[in-house]
Amino acid sequence: MTGGATDGPGPTDDSGPSSPAGPTGPKRRGRPSRTADTSGPDARTRILEAARTEFAERGYDRTSVRGIAKAAGVDSALVHHYFGTKDEVFAAAIELSFEPALVIPDVLGDGTEGLGERLARYFIAVWENPASRAPLLAIMRSALTHEAAAKVLRGFVLRRLLERVAEGLDVPDATFRAELAASHMIGIAMFRYVIRAEPLASADPEKIIEMVAPTLQRYLAEI
Amino acid sequence: MTGGATDGPGPTDDSGPSSPAGPTGPKRRGRPSRTADTSGPDARTRILEAARTEFAERGYDRTSVRGIAKAAGVDSALVHHYFGTKDEVFAAAIELSFEPALVIPDVLGDGTEGLGERLARYFIAVWENPASRAPLLAIMRSALTHEAAAKVLRGFVLRRLLERVAEGLDVPDATFRAELAASHMIGIAMFRYVIRAEPLASADPEKIIEMVAPTLQRYLAEI
Incomplete structure (x- = not known):
């Protein structure tokens, strides 16, 4: 088990010992978005909620990063920025769903x-x-x-x-x-x-x- | 549903308790197939096993009566003849799978x-x-x-x-x-x-x- 930063949507890096991307977990892509009006915590939350809805309604197969971005009203790049791949967005959505x-x-x-x-x-x-x-x-x-x-x-x-x-x-x-x-x-x-x-x-x-x-x-x- | 113009042997009436087709139970479509070499108990068994495999490997969504027929080496009409609709084939495949x-x-x-x-x-x-x-x-x-x-x-x-x-x-x-x-x-x-x-x-x-x-x-x- 990982010890540290468990408060936020914490380390969901369960895909093996690959990615030496640093100690900050899957949301490790550091560069801030260029589109100021769609970035920030609100955009992140919107993306996550859109992801949860998309996965819930369309299933894993038919959900795409592009579709999630569209539903959240942001650019696909921002989804990648915050969460990474589709699997990583899915992991974050799971985490949100499992909060209870x-x-x-x-x-x-x-x-x-x-x-x-x-x-x-x-x-x-x-x-x-x-x-x-x-x-x-x-x-x-x-x-x-x-x-x-x-x-x-x-x-x-x-x-x-x-x-x-x-x-x-x-x-x-x-x-x-x-x-x-x-x-x-x-x-x-x-x-x-x-x-x-x-x-x-x-x-x-x-x-x-x-x-x-x-x-x-x-x-x-x-x- | 009308009993008439369905292509192959027998009506595919699966939409409820209509069709007074006879007292012989769910596989009530009585007329034998015309293609002798693909009919009979063997063909029925082959269709059922093909259906089970198709549903298992492709999932419900991507399985079609046509695909089942192809896998069993028979005409789609024969599948309809023995089992009816896709849902009815599925029910029969379930039954086979639940035999244990x-x-x-x-x-x-x-x-x-x-x-x-x-x-x-x-x-x-x-x-x-x-x-x-x-x-x-x-x-x-x-x-x-x-x-x-x-x-x-x-x-x-x-x-x-x-x-x-x-x-x-x-x-x-x-x-x-x-x-x-x-x-x-x-x-x-x-x-x-x-x-x-x-x-x-x-x-x-x-x-x-x-x-x-x-x-x-x-x-x-x-x-």
């Missing part, structure tokens, strides 16, 4: 008792909210259909999320167990929101939480 | 004790076998990206599989519980075989079975 998930280590922070229920409740709340659900589904779709997207997700989910969760657990094979828990919640999301298999699709969230909480509790807190 | 899963009710048949472990072991064996894994992953991909595919899967999984499983269970909300169990195994498959998140991706199958079996046992056999 990054709170999970805090959810875990309150100790072992009731952990499974807290986590189940948190997951369901994220999935029940269409605003957070749509980009997560888009990521799942992309990862299922494109190895490049799967690779980005793999690096991100593992390094930023599951390993951090695992650090807070007091069980053997903590990362393995965190993955089992996460896989269950992802599978439920697929059944409930994508395939919409009844009765799970219409089930009361509380009923799901009640059934799933003991499973998560066992994976994450019981030896 | 249709044994599940038998797996359940041996009673409650050890049920979770038997089921976990069975799932993992199906997923570990590349021959059965590939089409299942293809279906998941299609269902995640195409509502038409999701709809077919929804109907099939529910009616043919989960409800049959649920019938054999002695718990309340049996279908709901069967879905929770299935969703967990699907999620594990995504993490292990698609995202390939370590350490789950390289974990000993026995270790996964050991952890997951009690979860399935609780969902399917404990109130």
